[in-house]
Amino acid sequence: MPDHDIHVHYVTRVEGHGDIVCKTNNGVVEKAEFNVVEAPRFFEAACVGRAHYEIKDIVTRICGICACGHALASLRASEAAMSIEPSEQTVDLRKIVLHGETIQSHFLHTYFLAAPDFLGVGSVIPLASSHKDVVVRALKLKKLGNDISETIVGRHVHPITLKINGFSKLPDPAALKAIQKRVIEALPDIEATVDLFSTIKVPELYRETEYISLGPTNGDKEYPFYDGDIISSLGQSYRPSNYQQVCNEEVDPKHTAKLCKHKAPSYQVGALARFNNNYNLLRPEAKKIAEKLNLKAPNHNPYNITMAQVVEAVHVAYDLIDLIDKVLTKGIKEENNKYQPKAGTGAGAVEVPRGILFHSYKYDSNGICQWADCVIPTTQNVRNINEDMKTLVPTIIGKSQEEVSLLLQMLLRAYDPCISCSTHLINVRFE
Amino acid sequence: MSKPRIAFFDFSCCEGCQLQVLNCEDELLDLLALVDIVQFREAMTEADWNFDIAFVEGSITREQDEPRLKKIREAAKLVIAIGACSGMAGINAIRNAMPVDKAKEIVYGNKKDAFESTFARPIDTVIKVDGYIPGCPIDRKDFLRTVQALLVGKKPPDHDYPVCQECRLRENECLLTVGIPCMGPITRGGCDAIEPTFGSPCIGCRGLVSEANIESCKQMLEKHGLTIEDISKYMTIFNSFQKEEKHA
Numbered sequence: 024m025p026d027h028d029i030h031v032h033y034v035t036r037v038e039g040h041g042d043i044v045c046k047t048n049n050g051v052v053e054k055a056e057f058n059v060v061e062a063p064r065f066f067e068a069a070c071v072g073r074a075h076y077e078i079k080d081i082v083t084r085i086c087g088i089c090a091c092g093h094a095l096a097s098l099r100a101s102e103a104a105m106s107i108e109p110s111e112q113t114v115d116l117r118k119i120v121l122h123g124e125t126i127q128s129h130f131l132h133t134y135f136l137a138a139p140d141f142l143g144v145g146s147v148i149p150l151a152s153s154h155k156d157v158v159v160r161a162l163k164l165k166k167l168g169n170d171i172s173e174t175i176v177g178r179h180v181h182p183i184t185l186k187i188n189g190f191s192k193l194p195d196p197a198a199l200k201a202i203q204k205r206v207i208e209a210l211p212d213i214e215a216t217v218d219l220f221s222t223i224k225v226p227e228l229y230r231e232t233e234y235i236s237l238g239p240t241n242g243d244k245e246y247p248f249y250d251g252d253i254i255s256s257l258g259q260s261y262r263p264s265n266y267q268q269v270c271n272e273e274v275d276p277k278h279t280a281k282l283c284k285h286k287a288p289s290y291q292v293g294a295l296a297r298f299n300n301n302y303n304l305l306r307p308e309a310k311k312i313a314e315k316l317n318l319k320a321p322n323h324n325p326y327n328i329t330m331a332q333v334v335e336a337v338h339v340a341y342d343l344i345d346l347i348d349k350v351l352t353k354g355i356k357e358e359n360n361k362y363q364p365k366a367g368t369g370a371g372a373v374e375v376p377r378g379i380l381f382h383s384y385k386y387d388s389n390g391i392c393q394w395a396d397c398v399i400p401t402t403q404n405v406r407n408i409n410e411d412m413k414t415l416v417p418t419i420i421g422k423s424q425e426e427v428s429l430l431l432q433m434l435l436r437a438y439d440p441c442i443s444c445s446t447h448l449i450n451v452r453f454e
Numbered sequence: 455m456s457k458p459r460i461a462f463f464d465f466s467c468c469e470g471c472q473l474q475v476l477n478c479e480d481e482l483l484d485l486l487a488l489v490d491i492v493q494f495r496e497a498m499t500e501a502d503w504n505f506d507i508a509f510v511e512g513s514i515t516r517e518q519d520e521p522r523l524k525k526i527r528e529a530a531k532l533v534i535a536i537g538a539c540s541g542m543a544g545i546n547a548i549r550n551a552m553p554v555d556k557a558k559e560i561v562y563g564n565k566k567d568a569f570e571s572t573f574a575r576p577i578d579t580v581i582k583v584d585g586y587i588p589g590c591p592i593d594r595k596d597f598l599r600t601v602q603a604l605l606v607g608k609k610p611p612d613h614d615y616p617v618c619q620e621c622r623l624r625e626n627e628c629l630l631t632v633g634i635p636c637m638g639p640i641t642r643g644g645c646d647a648i649e650p651t652f653g654s655p656c657i658g659c660r661g662l663v664s665e666a667n668i669e670s671c672k673q674m675l676e677k678h679g680l681t682i683e684d685i686s687k688y689m690t691i692f693n694s695f696q697k698e699e700k701h702a
Binding site for chain 2 (some may be wrong): 030033035036037038041062063065066068069074080081084085086087088090131135136139145146147148151158159162163165166169176177178179180181183184186190192288445
């Protein structure tokens with residue numbers, strides 16, 4: 024049996040810098056792991072001493088791909104800390120923004136980052152000549168996500184109008200209507216995406232783990248992205264303010280990201296965790312797609328995270344049509360979004376494309392940030408990815424070096440990791 | 455004539471500027487007809503070190519980053535810094551106000567020595583840079599204009615005029631007149647005044663204009679009941695890297 028000695032330095036088609044190391048000796052796995060090697064970025068330190076209205080503009084810069092998600096988790100944390108309750112209009116518009124980001128990010132991942140592996144190419148670029156229709160469709164769908172952001176928040180990287188307790192500028196109803204029309208027109212393209220992915224067979228891997236995501240609060244019927252309690256598939260729920268009891272971050276010198284653990288030795292967050300925990304809340308249109316993709320909840324193959332993203336994209340598209348209807352029917356009104364800063368600590372939990380994201384801040388009575396903490400989805404997944412790799416390698420050990428390396432990279436890519444996000448710091452205290 | 459070969463690299467950043475390149479959905483296929491993209495880790499596996507133009511995103515924050523950056527410089531005919539992190543250390547430099555060792559201790563506690571990090575610096579502290587596309591993030595049109603200029607051998611536009619100029623062209627209500635501090639008068643344009651257009655003040659992500667008229671800016675602020683301090687708190691969000699730190 025050939026032994027493997029694999030070191031993928033800076034895995035490609037993922038956001039940020041991570042390495043994969045795999046070593047086997049006489050058919051025994053000595054090492055199979057994913058290491059975060061991104062340079063530390065010290066965001067929470069950068070927040071300390073900053074005013075409440077500056078924090079969002081700093082923390083959205085944690086990540087280009089989920090900039091709106093970071094902005095929303097940040098605003099929710101600031102609002103919780105200062106006991107501010109934004110209006111229903113604000114909440115609905117924010118949900119539209121988050122859906123726009125989910126669409127853009129899920130299509131970026133499924134088409135540009137994951138699909139090339141299934142089609143046997145190194146990137147989407149050669150597909151531009153061999154599968155031009157697919158690339159044009161992918162660009163069109165990604166652009167739709169971007170244009171939703173542009174209509175409501177100015178630009179996707181980095182959102183402008185999102186503010187504590189409201190918006191610096193409300194969207195034009197006609198522009199929102201036009202976006203809705205484009206979502207409806209995109210449904211056949213989304214359908215074609217489903218068809219494409221239904222022909223793809225993901226690699227085999229079975230490993231039961233703990234799934235953590237938002238879950239509905241008080242019998243709410245909505246598949247939760249923006250709002251809800253934190254739930255575990257092992258049966259426990261927490262209010263967002265108790266997020267630290269869920270993630271239990273700790274330092275490991277191998278990773279510039281911290282590691283998380285709840286009840287099981289590791290847990291998973293992201294599209295598959297949401298799908299597994301909240302399947303019943305998916306829209307019927309999305310459930311039908313899950314059936315077509317042969318995806319049943321709970322599913323314990325992490326390669327299916329990509330498939331769960333396809334299901335979610337369908338859910339989100341139909342939900343967007345309804346949400347925009349709701350906002351337009353009620354009419355977009357100028358609101359008073361003034362607020363008084365006050366002392367307090369608060370947390371926000373939002374489902375961003377890659378999983379549950381927590382932000383938490385402590386403010387003094389002038390609204391100056393005293394302490395900040397951001398717990399990123401990829402940070403929460405690192406341990407789970409490593410456990411998956413340890414389970415995977417013994418089952419593929421007889422394959423060639425290239426095949427083993429590719430299967431490990433595909434596994435990591437399935438998680439759609441956001442590595443520059445994951446490196447951050449906790450526990451900044453200024454005396 | 456073979457197509458120019460371009461490559462993308464990143465150091466400490468959010469990769470949002472590279473995402474802005476991927477966000478040129480309407481132009482991407484045309485761009486691919488004009489150039490060959492030979493390295494772009496965020497989007498492709500192939501990695502060819504034979505290229506003409508390198509676009510570099512991100513700040514230098516570790517000694518181990520320097521050899522990689524120098525290798526890029528040696529391989530490229532032109533190096534273009536993209537984004538605030540690369541061009542002026544941007545948001546990464548906020549933490550420069552704190553001693554590195556102290557920051558690491560706060561972050562990683564007694565395991566701090568396992569992590570390497572120095573001050574956040576722009577890439578031109580390590581290598582010679584041939585051009586800059588400023589902004590956090592870069593503006594898509596600005597990126598395309600720059601590529602266009604480089605392909606025909608022209609100097610890329612440098613937009614050395616304040617954001618206010620474009621803000622007026624868009625007929626926005628001036629935020630200063632309604633008492634909102636805005637860095638527009640002293641910040642380099644080229645972004646179509648996107649922040650004020652969406653009702654939010656400019657926070658200086660494109661760096662200062664080369665000859666910011668501080669005196670006239672002061673007079674204008676006074677006229678609206680604001681002080682230079684009102685806008686200077688925004689100075690340290692993107693503009694906290696000091697030139698004298700460059701060779702520190």
